[in-house]
Amino acid sequence: MPNAKNDTPEPQTPPTPQNPRFQQTGQTLPGEALNQAQRRAVGELLRVSPVADDLALRFQRAGHTLALVGGSVRDALLGRLGQDLDFTTDARPQEILSLVRGWADAVWEVGIAFGTIGCRKGDFQIEVTTYRSEAYDRTSRKPEVSYGDVIEEDLVRRDFTVNAMAVALPQKEFIDPHHGLDDLAARILRTPGTPEQSFSDDPLRMMRAARFAAQLDFEVAPEVVAAMTAMAGRIEIVSAERTRDELSKLILGDRPRKGLTLLVETGLADHVLPELPALRLERDEHHRHKDVYEHSLTVLEQAIDLEDDGPDLVLRLAALLHDIGKPRTRRFEKDGRVSFHHHEVVGAKMTKARMVKLKYPTDLIKDVSRLVELHLRFHGYGTGEWTDSAVRRYVRDAGPLLERLHKLTRSDCTTRNKRKANALSRAYDGLEARIAQLQQQEELDAIRPDLDGNAIMEILDVPPGPVVGRAYAHLLELRLEHGPMERDAAVAALKEWWAAQNAQA
Template identity: 85%
Template sequence: MPNANEDNPSALNQVQRRAVSELLRVSPVADDLARRFQDAGFSLALVGGSVRDALLGRLGNDLDFTTDARPDDVLKIVRPWADSVWEVGIAFGTVGCQKAGYQIEVTTYRSEAYDRTSRKPEVSYGDCIEDDLVRRDFTVNAMAVALPEKEFVDPYGGLEDLAARVLRTPGTPEESFSDDPLRMMRAARFAAQLDFEVAPEVVAAMTAMAERIEIVSAERVRDEFNKLILSANPRRGLRLLVDSGIAGYVVPELPALRLESDEHHKHKDVYEHSLTVLEQAMDLEEGEPDLVLRLAALLHDIGKPRTRRFEQDGRVSFHHHEVVGAKLTKKRMTDLKYSNDMIKDVSLLVELHLRFHGYGTGEWTDSAVRRYVRDAGPQLERLHKLTRSDCTTRNKRKAGALSRAYDGLEERIAQLKEQEELDSIRPDLDGNQIMDILGIRPGPEIGKAYKFLLELRLENGPMEHDAAVAALKEWWAAQS
C-alpha cells in the first residue's frame, strides 16, 4: 500500500500496520477472487466499510468489493468459485456469495439517486472507481484497495478523516443526501457506532434537508434506526437525529419528550431521562445487544407528553401514560414496519413498566405477584431489567430503597416458582374436564368457566382437584 498521505506518515504507518495484518488474514480468499476477475478482463477492489474496518483493525468476515464488471459477468465469475451465490441485490448491481466462511458482496461501479416521486434508488453503472467512490456516503467509506496488487485508493481524503475520527462526504453533503437521504441517518449511526464527530457542514445539510428522509421507504429507515439503537453509544446518534430535526419525521415521539417546564411546575427532563434509561438497560444486557429491551427503554415514557397535567399543588402528573405510551409505541412501530411479534413485545413492556411501583413496601399479595408474572409472560426478564433501569434518581437513599424493593419482588417470584408453575399459569381444570363435570357441549360457556377458574387460580394458587370441581359447580349453579 503506497503512501497516501505524505504530510502525516506516522498516522499512515500506524493504520498501515493494522490494515496489512487484516488484509493478510483475508488475502487467500480476496486474492483468489481478484485473480479470477483479472483473468476475465475486469478489475476488483476491496471497498467501503471493509477498508475502513481494516484500517481500524476490526475487519470481520463480511467483505465488500467493487468492480467494473456488470452483474451478469460477476455471476459468471463467482458461480464456479463460491460455496453459494444469491442474487437478492442484483437489481441494484450487487451479487452476494459465500466462500470459506466469508460473506462477500460484489457491486458494480454505480451511482444511486432519488427523485421526489420514488422511494427506491435509481441505479446507473460506471466504469471508473474514482467516480464510484465519490458517490459513496462518507470519505471514510470512500477508500478502496485494488486487488491483487494491494494498491490503496483514497482520492477524497478518507484516511485523514479516519485519523481525525470525523465524518465528511466525498462531494458536498447536499449532493450526497440528495442521492440517498438515508445517508443522513447513517451519519448519526456511524457517530454512534464508531464514536466519530460529524463535520459541521454535514450537520447543517442534515438540518436543512431533514424532510427529505420521508422519501425513503419505512423498511430502510427502520433498519438504519435499529443499527443506531444497537450501537455502542446510541445516545450520541439519537441526539444528532433529534437536534437536526430528522427524528421529527422518523420517531416524532422522541423529540416530543423535551417537555417545557416553568418555575412553578417542575419535573425531570423526560428526554434526558429516557436516554439514561436506555443506557442503564444496556448495562444490564447479557451477551448480545437486545433490540426489544433497548426500544422499550427508549420509548417507555412516550405517553407522557399527551398525559401531562399541572396539579394545583404545583406537581406535574402523567396519569396512565404507560397505557397511552403502549398505544403510541404500537402505532410508531407499525408505521416503521416492525414485525408483529416485536411490536407486541415492546408495547407490552411499555405498558407494564410502571406496574412494579404499585408494589409499594412489598405488601403485594401472592395473587398480585402471580398476575405480574402472568401478564409479563415471556418478557418477565426484560421487564425486570427495564424496571430497574427506570430508576434515574440522584437520591442514593431513594435509589437504594427501590432496588431493595425490586430484589424482594424477584425473591418472592422465585419462591412462588418453587411452589407452583408460575411460567405457565393455567386453571386446575382444562376444557374437556369442564365439559365432563358440567355435562355441556362446546360453546361460549366453556370459555366463561375457564376464565373463572383462571381467576381463581391467580387469586388462590393451585387447588386440589376436588376443591376445583366444587368451586366450578358452585359457580355454574350461580350462573343458572
C-alpha cells in the first residue's frame, strides 16, 4: 500500500504470509487513522493466511479467483476478525463445492441455492460465495440470484461501502472501489450505489443499517437515513425470519439504543416492532408520568450493565419490552395521576404475540414473556414485610429465570431521585439476602412437595390420574406456605386432605 505520509511507494518485494502487502485500488484517508487500520489488517491477515492462502491457491490452480470480502475485511481493518471468514469467487457453486471437498474438514450446502458453500477448516468457519446480486420484485419474499464474472460487479451490489472491500488472494491486493476505508475511518455507513437502489435490491439492508449502528457505533449517512424513512414500508416483503435475525443482532450489539432509535425515527419499527414506538405516549402538564419509551431504552442499557457472561438476548428483550402493555392500560385518575393497572399481564401477552409473529423459538418466547409478566412482582415487597411463604412463591414462580428477574428488576429503577433509588436497591438487596438464606436452608431451587407421585399413589392406594395431580398440588401449596415437612407430617397432611375429598364426594 502506498505510504500514507508521502507518495513514495513501498519496495515491491513479493508478498508472503510473513510479509503481506496491500496493493490498494481507490483513494484512502491519509494519516494515523489509515496507518492504524493497515497495521491491524496486516496482523489479522497474518493470523488467517495459512488457511486463506491455502484455499486461494486451490482456486488459483483451478483457474479461479478468490478474495476475502465484506465483513471479514471490515473486521480485519477494525482489528476484530474472528474465526468466521467470508470469501467471494468467480467460480460457480458446483465448482466451489468440488474445490473445498477433500480440503475442508466438513462441508455443507445449505446456501447453495444462493451461491454459497459453507465449510469448516480447523477452527475456521468459512463461506465461499459466487459473485452475485440479489434483488426482490414487489411481491416476493425471496431474493432472485444472478451470478457475475468480476468482483467489481459483486462489490457494487453489497449493502454498505465498509462491507464492499475485498482482499484478493493470495497476492493480497486490497480492492476498495467505493472508498470503504474512508468511511471506515470516518465511522459512517454509506451505500456503494444510491441507497434507494440498494434498499430496493434488498429491503433488509435498512435493518442492517440500524444493526451496524448498534454493533459498530457508526453513524448512518443522512441520505441513507432519508431513504430508510421513505422506503420503510418495503421491509414488509422480507420474511419474518430474516427480519427477526437482524433485530436480534441489533439488540445484542454494544449500543442497541442507537440502532433502536434509528428504527423508530425512520418508521421501520412501525413495521417490525410497532410496540416500541407506541411507548412514546402523549404527555400533558396535567397528567404527568415518565417517558415510557425513553425509560424502556434506559432499562435495556442498565440490564446490559448487569450481564455477567456476554450478551443475553432473553434479558435484553425482556428489558426492552417489559412496559409494552402500558399504552393499552393507561388510565387518567381523578386525582391527576396516571395508572397502568395490570400492564405486566397485558404486556406479557403482547410480547408473546409479537415474538410469535417474528417466529422466535418457543422457549425464548416463553422466557421473555414470563419475565415481562413477573417484572412488577418485587414491588409488593415494600420494606421487607413478605412472609417466607411469599419469598418461596417468588422463587418458585421465577424458576430458572430468577437471576434474570433479579437483573431486570434492578434495571427497572430509572428514577432520578437518589433517595428513592437507594431505598429500592436496599429493599432488593434484602430480598436477595432472604432468598439466599432460604435457599441454603430449604433448597429453594428445587421446590417440590415432600412426597412424590409414587408415594402419593402408594399411600392413597390410587392409580395414576387426576387425583394424584390434585394431591401433588395440595402438598406443593403446603410446602410453599410452611416450608419443608418431615415425612410423617407430610403423610398425615395427605391423608387429612384425602379424607376431606372423600367427605365432599
